Amino acid sequence: MDEREVLERIEARRQRASRRLLDERITLAHGAGGRSSQALVEALLLPALRNSLLEPLADAAILELEDGTQLAFSTDSYVVKPLSFPGGDIARLAVHGTINDLAVSGAQPLALSAGLILEEGLAVAELARYVASLGETAREAGVPIATGDTKVVERGKADGLYISTSGIGLVAASSKLGAQEIRSGDRVLLSGTIGDHGMAVLVARGELELEGAIESDTAPLHGLVAALLAACGAAVHCMRDPTRGGVATALNELARASRTGIVIDESAIPVAATVAGACEILGIDPLYVANEGKLIAIVGPEVAEVALATMRAHPLGREATLIGEIREERPGMVILDTTFGGSRVVDTLAGDPLPRIC
Amino acid sequence: MKHLSEYRSGEIAAGLAERIAALVEPGSSYKLMEICGGHTHAIYRHGIEDLLPAEVQLVHGPGCPVCVIPMGRQDDAIAIAEQDGVIFTTFADMLRVPATNGSLLDAKARGADVRMVYSPLDALRLARENPDRQVVFFAIGFETTAPSTALTLLRAGAEGANNFSIFCNHVLVPPPLRAILDAPDLQLDGFIGPGHVSTVIGTQPYEFIASEYRKPVVVAGFEPLDVLQSIYMLLRQLTEGRCEVENQYVRVVRREGNERALAVIEETMEVRDTFEWRGLGFIERSALGVRERWGQFDAERRFELPGTRVADPPACQCGEVLRGALRPWECKVFGTACTPERPIGTCMVSSEGACAAYYNYGRLERRSERTPA
Ligand code: SF4
Numbered sequence: 078m079d080e081r082e083v084l085e086r087i088e089a090r091r092q093r094a095s096r097r098l099l100d101e102r103i104t105l106a107h108g109a110g111g112r113s114s115q116a117l118v119e120a121l122l123l124p125a126l127r128n129s130l131l132e133p134l135a136d137a138a139i140l141e142l143e144d145g146t147q148l149a150f151s152t153d154s155y156v157v158k159p160l161s162f163p164g165g166d167i168a169r170l171a172v173h174g175t176i177n178d179l180a181v182s183g184a185q186p187l188a189l190s191a192g193l194i195l196e197e198g199l200a201v202a203e204l205a206r207y208v209a210s211l212g213e214t215a216r217e218a219g220v221p222i223a224t225g226d227t228k229v230v231e232r233g234k235a236d237g238l239y240i241s242t243s244g245i246g247l248v249a250a251s252s253k254l255g256a257q258e259i260r261s262g263d264r265v266l267l268s269g270t271i272g273d274h275g276m277a278v279l280v281a282r283g284e285l286e287l288e289g290a291i292e293s294d295t296a297p298l299h300g301l302v303a304a305l306l307a308a309c310g311a312a313v314h315c316m317r318d319p320t321r322g323g324v325a326t327a328l329n330e331l332a333r334a335s336r337t338g339i340v341i342d343e344s345a346i347p348v349a350a351t352v353a354g355a356c357e358i359l360g361i362d363p364l365y366v367a368n369e370g371k372l373i374a375i376v377g378p379e380v381a382e383v384a385l386a387t388m389r390a391h392p393l394g395r396e397a398t399l400i401g402e403i404r405e406e407r408p409g410m411v412i413l414d415t416t417f418g419g420s421r422v423v424d425t426l427a428g429d430p431l432p433r434i435c
Numbered sequence: 436m437k438h439l440s441e442y443r444s445g446e447i448a449a450g451l452a453e454r455i456a457a458l459v460e461p462g463s464s465y466k467l468m469e470i471c472g473g474h475t476h477a478i479y480r481h482g483i484e485d486l487l488p489a490e491v492q493l494v495h496g497p498g499c500p501v502c503v504i505p506m507g508r509q510d511d512a513i514a515i516a517e518q519d520g521v522i523f524t525t526f527a528d529m530l531r532v533p534a535t536n537g538s539l540l541d542a543k544a545r546g547a548d549v550r551m552v553y554s555p556l557d558a559l560r561l562a563r564e565n566p567d568r569q570v571v572f573f574a575i576g577f578e579t580t581a582p583s584t585a586l587t588l589l590r591a592g593a594e595g596a597n598n599f600s601i602f603c604n605h606v607l608v609p610p611p612l613r614a615i616l617d618a619p620d621l622q623l624d625g626f627i628g629p630g631h632v633s634t635v636i637g638t639q640p641y642e643f644i645a646s647e648y649r650k651p652v653v654v655a656g657f658e659p660l661d662v663l664q665s666i667y668m669l670l671r672q673l674t675e676g677r678c679e680v681e682n683q684y685v686r687v688v689r690r691e692g693n694e695r696a697l698a699v700i701e702e703t704m705e706v707r708d709t710f711e712w713r714g715l716g717f718i719e720r721s722a723l724g725v726r727e728r729w730g731q732f733d734a735e736r737r738f739e740l741p742g743t744r745v746a747d748p749p750a751c752q753c754g755e756v757l758r759g760a761l762r763p764w765e766c767k768v769f770g771t772a773c774t775p776e777r778p779i780g781t782c783m784v785s786s787e788g789a790c791a792a793y794y795n796y797g798r799l800e801r802r803s804e805r806t807p808a
Pocket of ligand 1: 589750751752753754756763766767768770771773777779780781782783790
């Protein structure tokens with residue numbers, strides 16, 4: 078068998094096979110957002126919970142009421158260590174994360190819930206700080222925390238504080254968004270620099286002999302999304318916020334779900350110099366590092382210019398760029414044209430060498 | 436970053452690629468081995484092969500520290516990690532390496548206290564912070580990382596740490612190269628020498644390759660332009676009929692290496708009589724162990740280890756891949772039974788492993804062979 082045949086066989090197998098969960102125990106790799114996480118969801122969670130709302134495994138489920146109203150519903154949990162880091166803290170992440178899951182589903186966020194899991198021994202003053210941050214972040218974003226819950230677990234059972242948030246949002250009646258809308262020829266836009274959040278948290282842990290002014294990009298994207306939808310309407314085909322697993326993982330999910338190929342241009346992808354430097358030292362590819370305030374938008378080619386201008390006009394999209402294009406060839410794969418003049422595959426990672434950074 | 440873009444310029448690369456193409460005699464073939472896994476990674480990550488004519492073939496070598504650890508040593512590591520009171524510290528790459536009974540990550544899920552560190556000094560700090568626990572550092576790597584392990588041993592000695600030890604698996608680059616050159620089945624035309632290792636040992640240890648085996652060597656840096664330039668330098672040697680050890684990485688590497696780094700290794704470690712390499716078997720005088728004088732910091736002396744020799748899984752062809760005799764995709768289980776999420780062999784685990792690099796980045800024909808889109 079020659080190389081091409083081997084590759085074709087492997088690719089066919091990769092595309093066909095749903096992820097299998099062969100591990101006997103949960104390891105940190107299952108939480109890293111890569112292939113191990115996907116296996117956990119697809120092989121264990123989905124079969125047990127299967128229903129038409131969950132099935133698309135989108136950022137938010139879309140519930141259609143009898144009068145035609147569409148509600149988006151999403152949930153997420155936050156277990157970041159340290160609890161505070163340059164540019165944000167666990168509370169800001171918890172509010173922004175759920176808002177963003179709703180926003181990229183095309184929904185205007187209406188309200189959030191917050192569940193707090195507190196570790197015995199956590200200083201009340203510290204808790205008060207995070208709760209204040211929770212309130213302030215929600216107010217800034219204009220999305221109230223409408224309900225909540227607290228539980229306390231024994232010392233050593235949580236890293237001080239875990240937060241879980243859920244949210245609901247209202248989807249415009251005409252909205253049709255999702256991987257199934259992606260067409261060959263569509264353009265891939267990215268709202269700004271990548272890798273800021275993940276590297277900010279990693280540096281803030283203080284375990285590295287690294288210091289640098291890297292700030293998390295945590296931010297609520299619903300304003301940027303609303304502007305984009307207002308300018309481009311149905312020509313916006315799909316949106317994602319590339320959190321855990323980074324831009325590489327988000328694009329791979331889209332390529333796989335839409336059965337298209339995605340070609341991106343390395344030189345067009347913005348990376349802050351400090352982030353690039355830290356990634357280089359640690360041997361980490363910024364394409365896999367988490368973001369908490371970035372938008373990937375896949376739009377029809379006819380609106381690409383307008384979409385880019387609209388994003389750049391918004392404070393959260395000032396550094397937006399066109400990073401790539403959707404192709405028919407190599408369905409399910411993401412290909413990177415390197416700055417150096419070569420090409421390579423960008424795959425989903427099996428796990429993540431850096432546990433729990435978002 | 437200026438530094439990065441300087442060594443990744445597509446424009447300079449295109450010029451160099453043209454000069455390489457001009458040196459290649461059509462119809463002939465050039466098999467060049469990049470010894471170091473860091474180069475393998477760079478080659479795939481930047482798509483360097485796309486800039487090479489079809490006549491130039493890059494063969495991946497044994498220089499991936501995670502890949503060469505045999506199953507038995509990984510079992511020993513897990514046995515230490517699962518002892519009561521032990522905090523076992525390791526670089527992230529080793530966490531997923533499969534052993535007889537799962538990986539360190541699996542041992543951690545079963546309850547072992549396994550922690551990822553970025554340097555051996557982090558492990559020593561953990562020992563200071565946890566005086567009632569035994570902290571063990573899983574030391575792996577070639578001569579590149581041995582100096583920092585050595586410095587940590589010195590520091591542990593100075594502090595009088597009594598709850599810290601290292602499980603020493605440092606290996607040496609030159610011995611397996613000799614083994615590869617002695618193998619009858621492999622035809623190699625030249626070597627890209629490892630940059631980082633050479634900052635420590637210099638270029639002198641490779642001179643036997645040129646003098647005894649008549650093959651050219653170019654020690655190269657890790658930026659894609661470094662690699663491309665070293666290929667150009669190798670082809671020049673070949674066309675001019677020279678075989679020398681040349682240094683492309685002059686901005687960092689000196690012929691005699693780093694004397695201070697060599698001295699701290701010498702002070703704390705000694706060459707073992709023999710050491711098992713994954714897939715390559717036992718190679719004489721190919722690894723470092725802790726010197727007797729520092730024995731209290733040697734996990735092999737402190738803990739009872741199974742120390743059994745475990746055969747590699749029957750399907751595993753890592754040995755052939757590490758010697759460059761097989762290309763990753765030629766292994767029978769590549770991409771089917773052996774994938775990054777369920778690795779059978781070590782080469783599929785480390786990002787410097789040829790199988791993982793090829794699987795994650797390289798599953799693409801060379802540009803010259805690709806069907807036009
Ligand atoms: S595919 Fe797996 S078993 Fe085969 S050589 Fe590579 S790592 Fe080893």
